[in-house]
Amino acid sequence: MPDQAQLLPGTLDLLILKAVSLGPLHGYGVLLRIAQISGSALLIEQGALYPALFRLVRQGLLKASWGTSENNRRAKFYELTAAGRKRLRQETEGWERLAGAMASALAARPEEV
């Protein structure tokens, strides 16, 4: 996890929030959903997910409850809280601003300067 966190700080949290915003998920489900929506481009070490999940729960962005998975296993399901929804909105805007700025910066050509 240190490598990933250093590469893209805060990205994992944002991805988790996004994944959970599409519907309640258990931990493994979060991983699958991220793989699905990112086109499997982002690889996350499985165990690293949990400290992040617990951190978000602790910050009140997610809430968790025990339930049963589709193949009948007991699992803990996460869903967004109101605060989590708000945070997701802010972070998404922030990310888009950053990405846009980075994109336009990187797209700059010599004649434009």
Next chain:
Amino acid sequence: MSLSAYFRSLASRFFRRESVSCDVEEELRAHIALRADDLERTGLSRAEAERRARIEFGARDRYREESFATLGGNAFDNVVRDVLFSLRVLRKSPGFTLIAVATLALAIGANSLVFALLNALILRPLQIPDAQNFWDLDHIGALSYLSYPEYLDLRDRNHTLAGIAAYTISNAAIDTGADPAPAWLIEASGNYFDLAGIQPFLGRFFHPSDERGPNSAPYVVLTYNYWHTHFRDDRGVVGRTIRLNKHPFTILGVAPPGFIGTLAIFSTDMWVPIVNQQQIDGLAILADRGSHSVMGAGVRLKPGVTTVQAAADLNAVRLDQNRAWPKFEQKEPYCLVRPGIGGNFLGTAITAFLGALMLLASLILLAACANLGSLFAARASDRSREVALRLALGARRARILRQLFTEAILISLAGGAAGLAGSLALLHALTLWRPFPQFPMNIPVSPDARVYLVALFLALASGFLFGAVPVRLVLRTDPYQVIKSTSISSARAGRRITLRDVLVAVQIAICAVLVTSSFVALRGLARSLNARLGVDPQHVMLAEVNLSMAGYSDESGAAFERRMLDAMKTIPGVTQAALANNPPLKMGWDVTSVFSDQTADLRPSNEAFTSISYNISPEYFQTAGTTLFAGRAFTWNDDKSSPPVAIVNAEFARRLFGSSQNALGRHFKMRSGTSLEVVGIAEDGKYTANLAESPQPAVFRPLLQAHYLDIWLMVRSTGDPQILASTMRNRLRNLDRSLPIFSQTWNESMNGALFAPRMATASLGILGLMGAILSITGIFGLAAYSVSKRLKELGIRIALGARRSEVLGAALGRAVRLLAIGSAAGLVLGFLASRVLAFIVYQATPRDPLVLAGVVVAMALLGLLATWIPAQRALAVNPLVLLRED
């Protein structure tokens, strides 16, 4: 719901961490199961799927750990797990654990014992309200008392005190209807209890309003203990009349439990108003400015007044009185001291003794920490593989350090608890101990929260101290290197001075200091025992007969004393019998001011010196075994009608007349103005209860010219002392039934004189023994460890034909060198510490060839003892077996 399930849910409610930990655990398990389900669907077997799922999950322990960390509130959980793990580790090496705990128990026990004494006697001696504002009036310099008129002056003329209460110790025969028995009492001024600020347990105390002149207040207040033991908790005692020295006194009340007066080490039986002093002591001395009958005074200051201001105020009163009464001048300035242990006279000695003991005890603790520190360092380097493995598996260094500290703290807490328990048991025994059978001196130690806190603090501090030793090792550990080679220490063994070597040397130095001090104390005791006493206490039985307790006056008493002596001499086997106000070497002695014959103004500042004074019957010198150098002994004709005479010792003659040759026939003056002629010169001896005293002047006066009612019978006989004692008692009872008698052999009465050197030897001996034990374990640990680490090397040396001495040198040279360096350093430190030792042992000096030799031999023996087993092991190395092992 089953009972166990009920308890589990109950427990989980109390320990949230338990449910959290289960939760996390279950969630991670669910994740792996779900992943395995998916993998299984791709065609893997279930077992293979689960294996892959676990691998993909990554370092599960680390994530679980991090999850706990993010969930918060895991500190307690981590501590619990550290503790459980440490307990498992410690259980695996019971020998190490036991030695470590025992070492600390000894050291912390010694410290908490000494601290509890310090706390009880010096820091917190009085159990009264607002004890911080209660002070004892004392004199700077010599031990000196007040007279009652002087007390009244201080009480009435000061401007700084909220109150001042006088007290003095006395004893009396108490008759409750049964056999009269001696009891100890405090004569106190009427405001004594009001000033102390305590409330009676039963009845009432006496107050200033009860004092209406001499013998106007025949009241007595009992201590709770005396009431409990002598009146069996009878609540009806209030108002009852008892007899003190045949005078009726009414019991007013009972003091609360635990209150034994303002002298912490003297436990009185009861209190009587000081205005009734004459009925107790026989002589009316309250109006006499010259008789210093008031032993001390308790003082409370007005708000905002400092002790220095109050002392200045009291000294102003003193100087006024000195001008008004030059003849009764108080030489010694007043000061205010912490109450409880007899002010400057006894207090300074006790404070110095306990302070020095505390210092030595903390040295023991330091040595123990050094010892454990080196044990821990050795252990940590042995466990470097374990540490490296844990680091490789992803444990953080902080976590490993915390676990090592947990081990250290666990050991130190166990040691502290054991030590505290031991010291409490000892303290209890000490509280019951009466060092002087006749004198109710005791050591009232009730350990309070402060003692427990100090023990806890010492345990934790020493735990952190020796737990910190392996820190560097852990921080340095490179898991890759360690796992590749064998262990850290073997790579660099024997090459440089390690922290461990320094610790062992420091520890041995400290232990050598302690061993030195115990040898010094032993020599001090031996010196005291061999001191020339100037008397021969063997075969002499003493009996104290207090004639004032039996209601005798000076005249009737003198006649009775003759009859007692005659009765003693008819006992078979008795060779001599004599009377004296005090036998030498007992606790308690009289002093008198001596003036040269030319002095006209007999104020105390003009005295030539203060001499110890004895009032004796004619046969005293033969009975006591004291040699008369010149002149004559007294006869019964030296009475009030003949010229006043005295016998002085050689020291007295030297000081007053220059030499003992020309003292015969010369005169000197007493405070009363009487001029005495010297008729005899006696040999010097020891007089006070201190065998180490420097030569003291002593003056002997005939009993008929200087009478005394509280008298000691001294009977020298050839018979059995026990039979003699009971015969003496019978004869005396035949003369007067109401006589309280206290008898013991002269040797027994010298216990007081031997008390200080014996205490010093006992306490320093114990500390020295602990030091010796610590140095043995320290050297043994080092030697055994270095032998076990270098077994292979030794095996090769033996295989190559090394001689036994060479093997030993290789195996133990380091330990022996450290022992030598440490001992030498310790001896030097011991020399430097002789000032500290001087507080405990009189004329303490380690610059004594016997002490020096003793310490060197002792340390060498300790070294031999400690290296014996490792040496045997080194010599028994079988190279074939060893080399085959790898």
